[in-house]
Amino acid sequence: MKTGDPELMREINRFHILDLVRRHGPISRVEICSRADLSSTTVSAITGALIEDGIIEPVSVGGIHEPTRGRPRVMLQLNPEAARVVGLRVGPHGILVAVTNFRGDVLASLELPVRVRRQPVPVVADLAEDAVRRAVVEAGLTLEKIDSVCASLPGMVEYGTGLVRVSPIFSARDTTFGEALSSRLGVPTIVESDANALALAEHWFGSCRDIADFAVVSLEQAIGLGILHGGQLFRGVHGLSHDIGSMVLGTRPDGSLLRLVDLASENAVLAGFEADPMLRDATSAGLGLRHAVDRLARVGAGGAEAVAVRGVVERAGRAIGIAVANVVTLFAPPRIVLSGSLLHLGDCLVEAIHRGFEEAVAEPLARSVSIVVDPPRDAARLGQGAAAIALCELYGSPWNTTGPVRPT
Structure with missing residues (x-):
C-alpha cells in the first residue's frame, strides 16, 4: 500500500x-x-x-x-432500495429472522421456536432456510432481491473462514454452517458471533451511535465479547470472535480451573436452581430462565430460600463483574454494554455485577469507564444485529468497494 x-x-x-x-x-x-x-x-x-x-x-x-x-x-x-439483507440469529431455543433494507429498517421479522441444540447441523440449516424464505416472502421480496444473509450464533466463529469453531448450540466443532445455508438459499452467507453482531448493532442503531470505541458483553449460554475500535469490529486471527466464557477466575478446592462459564452462563445459573422440581421441565421447554426469574420474584427478601436463590444470582453477577474488570484492564474502553437474556434476572444480577466490577477494577479505570445495561432485545432487534453485519459487508472498507456489489 x-x-x-x-x-x-x-x-x-x-x-x-x-x-x-x-x-x-x-x-x-x-x-x-x-x-x-x-x-x-x-x-x-x-x-x-x-x-x-x-x-x-x-x-x-x-x-x-x-x-x-x-x-x-x-x-x-x-437509498433504502440500494440493497436488502437478511439477519438470522440462531439460538438454543429458536431461530430469529429480520429482513432489512440498506438503511437497516426492518421490513419483516419472524421467530421460530425450536430446540436447536437437539438437532443435527443439516436439520438446523433446513429450518433456517425455511425461516429465511418465509420472512423474505412476508417482506414482499424474492430471494433474488436479497444481496446477502448473515447468521449469528453464540460461541467462537471465524469470520474469515466461516467456521463455527465451538458453539453451545452445536455438538460438533468446526461446523461449516454458513456454507450449508448458502448452498440451500443460493445467496452469499456470512457467519458471525452474537456478541459481534450485538456490538455493531449498538453502534449503528443503539446506545453507542455517539462513540467509535466500546465493548459489548453478551450474557447468554455463551459469554461473548464484541469490541469496536475506531468504529470497526476487532477480530482475532482468521477473524475469530471472542468468547470470554473460558476466562479463568480461580481454582476449585481440587485444583481444577474455575472459569466464567462455570459460574455465570445461563446453564450455570439454572444449575443453581436444580432443587426446584419444575426446573427440568421448564428448561426442556426453553423456559428455564423465565422460571428462574419468576422464582427470584417469589422468594422475596427473607428466609433461607431467598438467601439460596439470590446467592445463585449474586454469585453469577460477581463473576461477570470481575470478568468485565479484566476486559477493562486489557482494553480500557470508555463504555461497556451488557446485553443478553441473563439480564432478565434484573436488579439482583446487575447490582452484583457492579459490586464485582468495583471490587476488581483498578481505580483510575473505574473513573474512566461507564457500564450500560441494555435490556434484552425482541426478535426484530436481534435479527437486526445480524443484518448489521451483512450491511457492513456491503458498505465495505476503504480498501474495497463501499457500496452494494451489484451483479454484472
Missing part, C-alpha cells in the same frame, strides 16, 4: 462520507464537509458518484432553505 495513493485516499474519503450519511442522514453536503474535514469539491464529486450508483439519494427538506438562493436545502440520505 502506498501512503499517497490517490485512489486509496479517494476510497477512504468515500467510506467516511458514506458512514456520515448513514449515521447522521439526512445530512447536507456542507455538514459533511465540516464533519469529514474535506473540501466542498471532494464532497461534491464523491456524493455525486454515490447518487449515480444509487447508494445515496437527495431529499428536499421543507422549510429549510439555502441562505443565498431561497431554495429548499438538499439533504442526503441512504
Whole structure:
C-alpha cells in the first residue's frame, strides 16, 4: 500500500462520507464537509458518484432553505432500495429472522421456536432456510432481491473462514454452517458471533451511535465479547470472535480451573436452581430462565430460600463483574454494554455485577469507564444485529468497494 495513493485516499474519503450519511442522514453536503474535514469539491464529486450508483439519494427538506438562493436545502440520505439483507440469529431455543433494507429498517421479522441444540447441523440449516424464505416472502421480496444473509450464533466463529469453531448450540466443532445455508438459499452467507453482531448493532442503531470505541458483553449460554475500535469490529486471527466464557477466575478446592462459564452462563445459573422440581421441565421447554426469574420474584427478601436463590444470582453477577474488570484492564474502553437474556434476572444480577466490577477494577479505570445495561432485545432487534453485519459487508472498507456489489 502506498501512503499517497490517490485512489486509496479517494476510497477512504468515500467510506467516511458514506458512514456520515448513514449515521447522521439526512445530512447536507456542507455538514459533511465540516464533519469529514474535506473540501466542498471532494464532497461534491464523491456524493455525486454515490447518487449515480444509487447508494445515496437527495431529499428536499421543507422549510429549510439555502441562505443565498431561497431554495429548499438538499439533504442526503441512504437509498433504502440500494440493497436488502437478511439477519438470522440462531439460538438454543429458536431461530430469529429480520429482513432489512440498506438503511437497516426492518421490513419483516419472524421467530421460530425450536430446540436447536437437539438437532443435527443439516436439520438446523433446513429450518433456517425455511425461516429465511418465509420472512423474505412476508417482506414482499424474492430471494433474488436479497444481496446477502448473515447468521449469528453464540460461541467462537471465524469470520474469515466461516467456521463455527465451538458453539453451545452445536455438538460438533468446526461446523461449516454458513456454507450449508448458502448452498440451500443460493445467496452469499456470512457467519458471525452474537456478541459481534450485538456490538455493531449498538453502534449503528443503539446506545453507542455517539462513540467509535466500546465493548459489548453478551450474557447468554455463551459469554461473548464484541469490541469496536475506531468504529470497526476487532477480530482475532482468521477473524475469530471472542468468547470470554473460558476466562479463568480461580481454582476449585481440587485444583481444577474455575472459569466464567462455570459460574455465570445461563446453564450455570439454572444449575443453581436444580432443587426446584419444575426446573427440568421448564428448561426442556426453553423456559428455564423465565422460571428462574419468576422464582427470584417469589422468594422475596427473607428466609433461607431467598438467601439460596439470590446467592445463585449474586454469585453469577460477581463473576461477570470481575470478568468485565479484566476486559477493562486489557482494553480500557470508555463504555461497556451488557446485553443478553441473563439480564432478565434484573436488579439482583446487575447490582452484583457492579459490586464485582468495583471490587476488581483498578481505580483510575473505574473513573474512566461507564457500564450500560441494555435490556434484552425482541426478535426484530436481534435479527437486526445480524443484518448489521451483512450491511457492513456491503458498505465495505476503504480498501474495497463501499457500496452494494451489484451483479454484472
